[in-house]
Amino acid sequence: DGGITQSPKYLFRKEGQNVTLSCEQNLNHDAMYWYRQDPGQGLRLIYYSQIVNDFQKGDIAEGYSVSREKKESFPLTVTSAQKNPTAFYLCASSISSYHEQFFGPGTRLTVL
Amino acid sequence: DQQVKQNSPSLSVQEGRISILNCDYTNSMFDYFLWYKKYPAEGPTFLISISSIKDKNEDGRFTVFLNKSAKHLSLHIVPSQPGDSAVYFCAASGGAAGNKLTFGGGTRVLVKP
Numbered sequence: 451d452g453g454i455t456q457s458p459k460y461l462f463r464k465e466g467q468n469v470t471l472s473c474e475q476n477l478n479h480d481a482m483y484w485y486r487q488d489p490g491q492g493l494r495l496i497y498y499s500q501i502v503n504d505f506q507k508g509d510i511a512e513g514y515s516v517s518r519e520k521k522e523s524f525p526l527t528v529t530s531a532q533k534n535p536t537a538f539y540l541c542a543s544s545i546s547s548y549h550e551q552f553f554g555p556g557t558r559l560t561v562l
Numbered sequence: 563d564q565q566v567k568q569n570s571p572s573l574s575v576q577e578g579r580i581s582i583l584n585c586d587y588t589n590s591m592f593d594y595f596l597w598y599k600k601y602p603a604e605g606p607t608f609l610i611s612i613s614s615i616k617d618k619n620e621d622g623r624f625t626v627f628l629n630k631s632a633k634h635l636s637l638h639i640v641p642s643q644p645g646d647s648a649v650y651f652c653a654a655s656g657g658a659a660g661n662k663l664t665f666g667g668g669t670r671v672l673v674k675p
Contacts, residue, residue: 490668492568493653494665495663498662538603540606553605555603555604
């Protein structure tokens, strides 16, 4: 069954700790994306990758880091430098950056 | 600077009637527009898209209209069903933004039985 998986669905961390959110896809998509959604707001782009071993900053990259060592995987690390990390994080992928994006189920991160 | 705006945060409609969701954009270089539907605590699902070379695209109960001169697009859902109750996001890409999607803030739709 093809799709995008994000784990875990809920994540709690103490302030000052780095945390890595997982995103895996078996759709053979080249492009992958990370978004953040805050209550009552739209999605904001954190990082995106158009191909393996390459990624670019989105609109709100500060305090985040990513890697793209495999086509299927695009993990996001929320570092202690991110001032307001509590949010709903969404991963997406597309055949290429010219096509519609398909989203995973999301991870809700709460920093205590 | 919000380049894509959905000015109605919520919409309530009776089952069977038409739902009309609106979206305005400021970047005249945007050339591809999409609508996504999102349930709480889930990822958005793609609904329908339209290229700037067209002014209408239809898929079943969903129709998207694009008015380039007004920089406005709308999504019509007819007839509305209770399962359509969700948050709807419009998104746009093109121009200097390349193929990155810029999302509006969303419109929450409630379809009453």
